[in-house]
Amino acid sequence: MKLTASLHEGTDGRGSVRVDDVFTTDAADLWDACTRPERLARWIAEVEGDLRPDGTFRAVFTSGWAGTGRVEVCEPPRRLVLVTREDGEAEDHRLEATLVPDGDRCRLIIEEYDLPVDELPAYGAGWQVHLEDLAATLASGDRCDLGARWSALIEDYRREPVR
Numbered sequence: 001m002k003l004t005a006s007l008h009e010g011t012d013g014r015g016s017v018r019v020d021d022v023f024t025t026d027a028a029d030l031w032d033a034c035t036r037p038e039r040l041a042r043w044i045a046e047v048e049g050d051l052r053p054d055g056t057f058r059a060v061f062t063s064g065w066a067g068t069g070r071v072e073v074c075e076p077p078r079r080l081v082l083v084t085r086e087d088g089e090a091e092d093h094r095l096e097a098t099l100v101p102d103g104d105r106c107r108l109i110i111e112e113y114d115l116p117v118d119e120l121p122a123y124g125a126g127w128q129v130h131l132e133d134l135a136a137t138l139a140s141g142d143r144c145d146l147g148a149r150w151s152a153l154i155e156d157y158r159r160e161p162v163r
Contacts, residue, residue, distance in 0.1 A: 003153070004131060005124035007162045015117040015162065019127040020109045025138050027101045030108060031077030033138060034097055043133040043143060059084070062133070062146055063126050069095075108134075121157035125150050 005019045023030055033039045037047045045065075049057030053074045060066045066087050072094075073081035082095045093114045100107040108131070115123055129150050133143040 003124070003156055003160060004128045005157070005160075007120040007124050007157070007160055009117050009120075009162045010113075013117060014113070015115050015120045016111055016113040017115065017120055017123040017127055018109065018111045019124075019131055020107065021131050021135070022102060022105050022107045023135060023138055024105055026104060027077045027099050027106045029138075030099055030106045033134060034099075034108070035074075035076075035080065039137075042137045044130050062130075062143065063150075117162065120162060121154060121160065124157040124160065125153040128153055 004021050005017050008016045008018065010016065025033075033043070035051060037051070040047050043062075045059040045061040047057055047059045049055060051057060051071055051074075053071050055071045057069050057071070058067070059069060067085050067089070068087075069082045069084040071080070072083055073079060078099050080097045083092050084095055085092050091114060093112055096111045096113075098109045100109070110127060110131070112123060112127070129144065129146055132149065133146075136143060
């Protein structure tokens, strides 16, 4: 099974996950899918709030994650940086999305930072499922059964080396 996420340990005992995939659409369409609430709801999360720079929002992910966030950087159609905090947690996570045009396709790189190292495999599996769901919705398909797909991936991510 091809894993699309890599797991990284930082110097402070925290870690990060990086997913990287190429989609059969242009940068403008992919940016729209990653920033417009109606399209986000199709593949990753219900989002409400102000998605402009320094704006705050609330999100409930298809995975069950729920929390708040702030838009730190918004450079359409190439870079988006968010700071998020899960409900009931004290620590922020930083999420960065970078879009790189590649002819009539576009590469999406998502990196999530400041994660507990022991939870990196779960985040890796989760991000892979989210990007697979993005690909499906871009092709006018439906999201997968997130729980079943995550369960199919998690053991492979637990065996994946943390770099």
